Amino acid sequence: MGTGKKEKSRKEREGKGDEFGNVKTKGENFYRSAKKVKVLKRLTAGTAQRNAKGDITHSAVFQSREAPIARVEPNRKWFNNTRVISQDALENFRSAVQAQASNPHTYLMKRNKLPMSLIEEKGNVNGLKVHAAKIEVAAQPFSATFGPKMQRKRPKLEFQSMEDLAGRTGDMHDTYLERLDQAKLLSGTSGEPENENAAVNPDGDFAAAREFIFLKGTSKRIWNELYKVIDSSDVILHVLDARDPDGTRCRSVEKYIRTEAPHKHLVFVLNKVDLVPSKVAAAWVRHLSKEFPTLAFHANINNSFGKGSLIALLRQFSSLHSDRKQISVGMVGYPNTGKSSIINTLRKKKVCVVAPIAGETKVWQYITLMKRIYMIDCPGIVPPNQNDTDEDLLLRGSVRVENVEYPAQYIEAVLRRVQPRHLQRTYDIKDYNNDAVTFLECLCRKAGRLLKGGEADIDGAAKMVLNDWIRGKIPWFTPPPYKEGEETGPINERRDGKLGEMSKKRKRGGESEATASVAATPNATVATQEDDEFGGFSDDDDLELDADLDDDDEEEGDESDDDEEGGTLLEAVTDDDASEDDEDVEEEVAAISQALSKAKKRQRTT
Ligand SMILES: Nc1nc2c(ncn2[C@@H]2O[C@H](COP(=O)(O)OP(=O)(O)OP(=O)(O)O)[C@@H](O)[C@H]2O)c(=O)[nH]1
Structure with a gap:
């Protein structure tokens, strides 16, 4: 170029x-x-x-400062993807979903594929506030809104006058208090004043000074652990103590899960059912399962109860989430309710540290139960509740007895709750006139617990009694609430002191009565009928449970036996663990396919 x-x-x-x-x-x-x-x-x-x-x-x-003229090109695609649903169809859909959602035994799966904003009509759509008038118009028939006879209506407001508006402040205050409660819960503080030794009443008066030990389980650290567990779990097992299920319910946690994480499955596990009569356990299961699916459980590595049902239930959940590689199951509840023991029972191995004292689990931990199911153990939590007294907390086992300063002051509460004859039978003492000090003195003399100068070691004896109480050596339980018109006799009677007699009755062959009551709760557990092989709350298992209690009675003379020394007759609960079970299925499948191929060959040769 x-x-x-x-x-x-x-x-x-x-x-x-x-x-x-x-x-x-x-x-x-x-x-x-x-x-x-x-x-x-x-x-x-x-x-x-x-x-x-x-x-x-x-x-x-x-x-240049001149704004260019911009136009959006009209396109017929604008009108393509619009989906329309009639008001009736929407109402029907809403009521159908509502019916499913209100059933505690069903779960709404794949929520993000459902038009949740249409289903949950909370006055807002996709987080945006909808004007009241808009809702009003939407509820109007077409002809009244757009037809020739259309009328322009004033928007219907939620209040008619200024007085109405002012009257709503009461409601707003309630909502505020509720939110405050929630905020306290979320922040992990118990809402206690700075000075932890002084509790303040809601009215602002100072109540009795509180020992620091009674604030255990309410610390920010423990609550942070709880939130980590809740966040990481798909299924949350709320472990309750069968002796006091209502007292060991963490309602604030339930509420939190209901509102903040409704897609997580919450299940109650009524643990330590070996410490209460079967009829009581059954009644509690029936009562609790109205709100959430409830399983009765006895945690013991060798002789468990309800293990099969629980595993079957977890498997159901894992198959519900078949799109996931694995599901995580969090264990939450008050200290000492047996969360770690349940994991050990499921694993048939001592994988978590267990002790009859509160606060043994310090941090959350992951345990693999099966390839597709992980368990998460959580430290015991104590929800802040103004109504819980120190006495309640101590007797629920949420506090370590050895750290309590004057344990003798709580013995009166024990005497109030337990029938004298049970105490007499447990400690083999009489004539204490239901007086705590006399009772402790008798106990000291009997057990030789004397200090220098022959003085009775009252506090030492009190600690012993409290420890026995927490470990279930003193027979006691809370009676379940009754529906109107329901017969209340037998259980209350037992609570009033027939517990000891119950074991005698069983020895005489009185199992059938208790068994019938348990069998009368077919929908108490979530495990389906076909999962019977795992045990669950079926007649057979209950018979076995009764038999187990009998056995304890005969061997120990006390039905509240420690789990390590439990009876040996709970064979109905399968001991197979999951992997063995899978192997069984595979073997069966292989055998069937072999038989089939043999039959085909025979057909061909003939
Ligand atoms: N009788 C009886 N005792 C049980 C049962 N489950 C647990 N226990 C006992 O309850 C005590 C506490 O059990 P843990 O498993 O340590 O309880 P936890 O809820 O993990 O306690 P934290 O670590 O404080 O949260 C232990 O002594 C267990 O042996 C049960 O089903 N029956």
Whole structure:
């Protein structure tokens, strides 16, 4: 490529004229045509034009202050994807979903594939506030809103006058208190005053001074652990003590899960059912399962109860979430309710530290139960509740007895709750006139617990009694609430002191009565009938449980036996663990396919 003349002669020499097109001479812009340059200038918006003095005579596009006229091109696609549903159909859909959602035994799966904003009509759609008038219009028939007879109505407001509006402050205050409660819960503080030794009443008066030990389980650290467990779990097992299920319920946690994480499955596990009569356990299961699915459980590595049902239930949950690689199951509840023991029972191995004292589990921990099910153990939590007294907390086993300063002051509460004859039978003492001090003195004399100078070691004896109480050596339970018209006799009677007699009755062959009551709760557990092989709350198991209690009675003379020394007759609960179970199924499948192929071969030869 040369300059003009030279290039021209080259073209002639090579026989290429202008008709051959793409041959350009130097000096021309042979990369970009004028048209292209114009386009490019338009895209880059060019530069400003200046006069000889350097002043801008014509500004570049990006310097211009004139707003360009922009239009959105109309497109028929705008109207394509609109889905319409009639008000009736929507109402029907809502009521159907509502019916399912209110059943504690069903779960709404794949929530993010459902139009939840349409289902949950909370006055807002997708987090946006909807004007009351808009809702009103939506509920109007078409003819009244748009037809020839349409009437323009005033929007219906939630209040009619200023007085109404002012009257709503009461409700708002209630909501505020509720939110405050929630905030306290979320922040992990118990709402206690700075000075932890002084509890303040809601009215602002100072109540009795509180020992620091009674604030255990309410600390921010423990609550943070709880939230970690809740966040990481798909299924939450709320472990309750069968002796006091209501007292060991963490209602604030239930509420939190209901409102903040409704997609997580909450299940109650009524643990330590070996410490209460079967009829009581059955009644509690029936009562609790009205709110959440409830399983009765006895945690013991060798002789468990309800293990099969629990495993079957967890498997059901894991198959519900078949799109996930694995599901996590969090254990939450008051200290000492047996969360770690349940995990050990399921694993048939001592994988978590267990002790009859509160606060043994310090941090959350993951345990693999099966390939697709992980368990998460959580430290025991004590929800802040103004109504819980120190006495309640201590007798629930949420506090370590050895750290309590004057344990003797709580013995009166024990005497109030337990029938004298049970105490007499447990400690083999009489004549204490239901007086705590006399009782402790008798106990000291009997057990030889004397201090220097022959003085009775009252506090030592009190600690012993409290420990026995927590470990279930003193027979006691809370009677379940009754429906109106329901017969209350037998259980209350037992609570009033027939517990000891119950074991005698069983020895005489009185199992059938108790068994019938348990069998009368078919829907008490979530485990389905076909899972009977795992045990669950079926007649057979209950018979076995009764038999177990009998056995304890005969061996120990006390039905509240420690789990390590439990009876040996709970064979109905399968001991197979999950992997063995899977292997069984695989073996069966292999056997069936072998038999099939043999049959086919035989057919072919004939
Ligand atoms: N009789 C009886 N005792 C049980 C049962 N389950 C647990 N226990 C006992 O209850 C005590 C506390 O059990 P843990 O498993 O340590 O309780 P936890 O809820 O993990 O306690 P924290 O670690 O404080 O949260 C232990 O002594 C267990 O042996 C049961 O089903 N029956």
